[in-house]
Amino acid sequence: QQPVQSPQAVILREGEDAVINCSSSKALYSVHWYRQKHGEAPVFLMILLKGGEQKGHDKISASFNEKKQQSSLYLTASQLSYSGTYFCGTESPTSYDKVIFGPGTSLSVIP
């Protein structure tokens, strides 16, 4: 039931782009994305609801393919502040409002 994330870890140089993927074996109502820095609480980035959409703010955007039960998070022109662990969280149509998180993707941006 836990979503799968890939890659497990990625290292980028400032200005490079990255894509983080999240997939589920079950139908999805929504996909959440959060970023967590070491020793801190997860911080909300965005939610995508079923209906197949793309969202974005600043240089971070995401897409949601409901049929494939997949979501991708796109980070463009990465900055040092993007470093952290990114988690996707999923809600199913049968028990929405219970968010199940994936194992996370560690992102390190170096100068």
Next chain:
Amino acid sequence: DTGVSQDPRHKITKRGQNVTFRCDPISEHNRLYWYRQTLGQGPEFLTYFQNEAQLEKSRLLSDRFSAERPKGSFSTLEIQRTEQGDSAMYLCASSFLQGGEKLFFGSGTQLSVL
């Protein structure tokens, strides 16, 4: 909006002792969640409330764990007869009443069982 607050921030206890954590959600939020996180892992769902009603408890959760949310305000999570495997960060989150709403997380309580 003062955010979600958790107390204590850190707790060190000896194996076999009972511990209790407190979470104060954002005041207008109906839903309250408890998650457990170990190093290198994503938050693991434990239980959640809608107002004072506990809607679901993870099947992976031992009977030593119990949570309450009296009067639908703050919540407590108690672990009885702690074991070393209980060492983790315990995160509380709250949200508005409906699906597809973002979670606001507290800073967590780091539990170390010696």
